[in-house]
Amino acid sequence: MKTAEHSIAQIIVYPLIQRLEQPTQTSWGRYEAVSILVVEVRTTSGVSGFGEALARFAPHGYGALVADALAPRILGHDALAIGALWALMRRALSGRAGGMLIEAIAAIDIALWDIAGKVAGMPLWRLLGGEGRREVPVYAASVNWADDDAADAAVADFLDRGFDRIKVKIGGPAEAAIRRITRVRERAGDAVTLYADANWAFQPDAAARVGRALADHGYAWFEEPLRPEDEGGYAKLRAACAVPLAAGESNYTLDQARGQIEARVLSHVQPNITRAGGLSETRRIAEHARAHDVAYAPHVGMSGILCELASLHLAAAQANTSVMECACAPSRFKDALADIAPGYRRARDGMLAVPDRPGLGAEIDRAALATLHA
Ligand SMILES: [Mg+2]
The missing domain is CATH 3.20.20.120 (Enolase-like C-terminal domain)
Known part of the structure; x- marks a missing residue:
């Protein structure tokens, strides 16, 4: 198989947390601190894309999910074949799609779109x-x-x-x-x-x-x-x-x-x-x-x-x-x-x-x- 010009070379996870200056109160709960997961996808051509997962708690758990379950499935693949990569990642879970897995996929998917825009030289809109x-x-x-x-x-x-x-x-x-x-x-x-x-x-x-x-x-x-x-x-x-x-x-x-x-x-x-x-x-x-x-x-x-x-x-x-x-x-x-x-x-x-x-x-x-x- 011909190697794609922009293959996925590396996926780096950044579990982030902050204490909120103004704690947020909703009828669901009070949030004193909040976390997210940022993911960086790097291609063999040197393009880097960033994405984010909604990961209110346990951002290291999301990082492990990306590193252990998702990255091994897509490393080496064409970074611009986003639909195919989404389907590959979704297959990490044999049950109904949802929860942390889909949030973690979101981070990689957004990073891949960021790459696609940079490769095309176009804003995503x-x-x-x-x-x-x-x-x-x-x-x-x-x-x-x-x-x-x-x-x-x-x-x-x-x-x-x-x-x-x-x-x-x-x-x-x-x-x-x-x-x-x-x-x-x-x-x-x-x-x-x-x-x-x-x-x-x-x-x-x-x-x-x-x-x-x-x-x-x-x-x-x-x-x-x-x-x-x-x-x-x-x-x-x-x-x-x-x-x-x-x-x-x-x-x-x-x-x-x-x-x-x-x-x-x-x-x-x-x-x-x-x-x-x-x-x-x-x-x-x-x-x-x-x-x-x-x-x-x-x-x-x-x-x-x-x-x-x-x-x-x-x-x-x-x-x-x-x-x-x-x-x-x-x-x-x-x-x-x-x-x-x-x-x-x-x-x-x-x-x-x-x-x-x-x-x-x-x-x-x-x-x-x-x-x-x-
Ligand atoms: Mg709402």
């Missing part, structure tokens, strides 16, 4: 051959749900910074959530687009009450009202209230997103590119959503700059992009890791420009990789 947008609408995330005064301050701060789309975290009980929904609408005014994210806080009956309040106050979506496995609950909720539903950050592959897309239970599907198998699989999810008139709304959350950049390129290329999350909490995974400022510093008037350099469009700071090493 162009290489993907899609809409060719130069900027993407973003919303500010998030107004924390824990405290009224802090919530008021966060709304004022986001408005000051030019965001006209803002997401609010809500939690149980339903009455507290409805009070929060009402208060934030009053503070933000009617011209601002508001979204509410429950991180699975509610049982179905409570979710229906909250959903009706969100519709009354003109919220643009109700995100993850129920636990992701309760697909029947989502379908009933969709019938019971007028607010559009959004979810998908908890899914790994298209197979997990397919049912809610095809039934149009969701109005916006929100895969996280560093969880849902990287750019390749997330693009499949976004395209499937497009075929069913469901919008693609990338989730970023506590992920790092590589997640943000990969999501931004795909959002710029994808015809059915509605709006992308712009996570505004200070994070060294966004601030320190690359030579490009994170979205929450670059966004202007609620729009985020897509980088123009080849691949993901950023150089990774190797000193930062060492400083943040877990």
Whole structure:
């Protein structure tokens, strides 16, 4: 067999961890520290690509998974045959695709796309051959749900910074959530687009009450009202209230997103590119959503700059992009890791420009990789 010009020569893992300056509180839990896995893929031609896995805990475990289970399958192969490499890596697991394996594959997949862009001399938004947008609408995330005064301050701060789309975290009980929904609408005014994210806080009956309040106050979506496995609950909720539903950050592959897309239970599907198998699989999810008139709304959350950049390129290329999350909490995974400022510093008037350099469009700071090493 002829050796490919850009064969995979080496895969290096960087398990990273940071203590958060502002601990993040959701209805699911409190995060004092957060981790990710960064992966570097080097080719025989000397091109280096970087990717990221959503690895909230145990980043060394993800590193071992890449080194022991995934790298041996793809070393020596053509780095540009990304679809074939994805299938090879997926075969490391004989059961249903999901969990840490798919998150680890995401890191390599994103790195391979970074390489493909660098080899082509094109930013990914162009290489993907899609809409060719130069900027993407973003919303500010998030107004924390824990405290009224802090919530008021966060709304004022986001408005000051030019965001006209803002997401609010809500939690149980339903009455507290409805009070929060009402208060934030009053503070933000009617011209601002508001979204509410429950991180699975509610049982179905409570979710229906909250959903009706969100519709009354003109919220643009109700995100993850129920636990992701309760697909029947989502379908009933969709019938019971007028607010559009959004979810998908908890899914790994298209197979997990397919049912809610095809039934149009969701109005916006929100895969996280560093969880849902990287750019390749997330693009499949976004395209499937497009075929069913469901919008693609990338989730970023506590992920790092590589997640943000990969999501931004795909959002710029994808015809059915509605709006992308712009996570505004200070994070060294966004601030320190690359030579490009994170979205929450670059966004202007609620729009985020897509980088123009080849691949993901950023150089990774190797000193930062060492400083943040877990
Ligand atoms: Mg969410």
